[in-house]
Amino acid sequence: MNKKIPVLEIFGPTIQGEGMVIGQKTMFVRTSGCDYRCVWCDSAFTWDGSAKDDIRMLTAEQIWSELLELGGNSFKHVTISGGNPALLQSISYLVELLHDNGVKVALETQGSKWKDWMKAIDDLTLSPKPPSSTMKTDFAMLDSIISKLEMNKISLKVVVFNDEDLLYAKKVHQRYPNVPFFVQVGNDDIETTSTADLREHLFVKYEWLIEKVMKDEEMNFVRVLPQLHTYIWGNKRGV
Amino acid sequence: MNKKIPVLEIFGPTIQGEGMVIGQKTMFVRTSGCDYRCVWCDSAFTWDGSAKDDIRMLTAEQIWSELLELGGNSFKHVTISGGNPALLQSISYLVELLHDNGVKVALETQGSKWKDWMKAIDDLTLSPKPPSSTMKTDFAMLDSIISKLEMNKISLKVVVFNDEDLLYAKKVHQRYPNVPFFVQVGNDDIETTSTADLREHLFVKYEWLIEKVMKDEEMNFVRVLPQLHTYIWGNKRGV
Ligand code: SF4
Ligand code: SF4
Numbered sequence: 001m002n003k004k005i006p007v008l009e010i011f012g013p014t015i016q017g018e019g020m021v022i023g024q025k026t027m028f029v030r031t032s033g034c035d036y037r038c039v040w041c042d043s044a045f046t047w048d049g050s051a052k053d054d055i056r057m058l059t060a061e062q063i064w065s066e067l068l069e070l071g072g073n074s075f076k077h078v079t080i081s082g083g084n085p086a087l088l089q090s091i092s093y094l095v096e097l098l099h100d101n102g103v104k105v106a107l108e109t110q111g112s113k114w115k116d117w118m119k120a121i122d123d124l125t126l127s128p129k130p131p132s133s134t135m136k137t138d139f140a141m142l143d144s145i146i147s148k149l150e151m152n153k154i155s156l157k158v159v160v161f162n163d164e165d166l167l168y169a170k171k172v173h174q175r176y177p178n179v180p181f182f183v184q185v186g187n188d189d190i191e192t193t194s195t196a197d198l199r200e201h202l203f204v205k206y207e208w209l210i211e212k213v214m215k216d217e218e219m220n221f222v223r224v225l226p227q228l229h230t231y232i233w234g235n236k237r238g239v
Numbered sequence: 240m241n242k243k244i245p246v247l248e249i250f251g252p253t254i255q256g257e258g259m260v261i262g263q264k265t266m267f268v269r270t271s272g273c274d275y276r277c278v279w280c281d282s283a284f285t286w287d288g289s290a291k292d293d294i295r296m297l298t299a300e301q302i303w304s305e306l307l308e309l310g311g312n313s314f315k316h317v318t319i320s321g322g323n324p325a326l327l328q329s330i331s332y333l334v335e336l337l338h339d340n341g342v343k344v345a346l347e348t349q350g351s352k353w354k355d356w357m358k359a360i361d362d363l364t365l366s367p368k369p370p371s372s373t374m375k376t377d378f379a380m381l382d383s384i385i386s387k388l389e390m391n392k393i394s395l396k397v398v399v400f401n402d403e404d405l406l407y408a409k410k411v412h413q414r415y416p417n418v419p420f421f422v423q424v425g426n427d428d429i430e431t432t433s434t435a436d437l438r439e440h441l442f443v444k445y446e447w448l449i450e451k452v453m454k455d456e457e458m459n460f461v462r463v464l465p466q467l468h469t470y471i472w473g474n475k476r477g478v
């Protein structure tokens with residue numbers, strides 16, 4: 001089995017801008033490759049070939065040294081994102097090494113694949129994709145993943161762009177009522193370089209989503225969050 | 240013992256804009272009275288006499304009917320804030336009634352007083368005040384409060400306005416390393432009515448705080464958050 005991990009970005013320390021540990025000081029390791037093709041993917045460079053020359057095959061040890069080089073003693077939390085890191089068996093080595101060094105590990109995946117190392121993740125975000133992505137959710141797979149994990153270490157997060165997505169979010173929440181549930185405003189302008197414009201635009205969308213959820217009797221144990229990093233740094237990569 | 244609670248505001252559903260359950264759909268009950276006089280208090284009307292004619296002495300049952308009238312079936316979470324609700328023995332009746340109705344309860348207090356009902360709160364935020372408030376923390380009291388509570392139901396939150404506050408935050412975090420710890424950008428312009436200006440101003444402060452914490456080796460298991468509601472609604476009350 002290949003012990004190496006295809007890595008596209010290592011950066012930090014910065015804050016986790018979204019989801020269950022929003023605001024947490026963390027380092028990021030972004031892996032390449034995804035089994036999905038969401039139309040609004042904000043990290044399409046992980047799978048569309050545009051950054052294929054930047055992919056490095058690294059061992060867990062090599063990733064750890066780079067993390068130390070960048071973050072020194074200023075971190076105790078690492079977030080693994082993608083693409084879909086759940087495509088990679090080799091993530092298990094990285095998780096183990098991080099834990100051995102007293103570092104907590106968060107990871108985000110859409111929930112299309114199971115890996116045994118998921119049980120070891122401290123903050124696992126499952127983010128099934130709504131209709132606007134054009135992807136289809138494999139609910140049997142999601143059922144099976146969720147049944148294997150502890151409720152206090154996972155969360156579900158659905159990005160919402162429109163009313164149809166919100167209906168989907170509700171369906172997901174109702175299917176797994178005991179899993180902490182987050183809805184997040186979709187960033188529908190991943191091209192703009194004006195952070196101020198993007199910020200104003202996203203606040204309007206955020207208010208829209210809040211209003212919808214507040215009125216909805218089937219969305220009570222729900223947390224509605226923005227992606228903080230896009231409000232602060234816009235569409236910049238590596239912050 | 241007085242079973243009534245001095246109430247200044249009941250509103251919602253809206254999102255919790257800060258702290259450990261940031262983004263959570265919730266109703267708010269704001270009690271009057273505080274043993275502190277923070278110079279930058281953003282709810283000074285709860286103790287400075289300016290809203291004393293609005294204070295209503297309500298039983299838990301009366302509060303519950305108002306919550307139902309406002310929120311219907313669209314809530315399962317209530318946040319009790321102040322002032323300092325920990326001045327009031329009678330909060331216990333409200334917490335019990337909310338729990339009987341399947342509603343979770345969050346509460347925020349500066350940690351200057353102990354009440355037995357604190358053990359029953361689902362999300363308890365202890366927010367000791369930094370030097371810029373001009374208040375002095377009673378650490379013996381805070382030690383005693385924290386020793387009685389379960390780590391997974393509480394958090395510490397320190398509002399930070401300047402470098403001295405940040406030093407204080409660090410001291411608090413180091414004293415209670417096992418308590419989930421949040422730092423929050425202080426809103427130093429509670430008068431402006433321009434939400435857009437406030438937003439831009441607070442983003443600059445938020446970036447400053449993020450940068451400080453990111454570099455600090457003694458602030459690793461820390462979450463850095465804004466007050467979302469001030470970014471969305473500015474200094475408006477009751478949203
Ligand atoms: S699952 Fe995530 S990384 Fe993959 S295409 Fe969709 S948004 Fe992009
Ligand atoms: S403890 Fe809270 S309510 Fe009391 S004066 Fe300070 S900020 Fe205001």
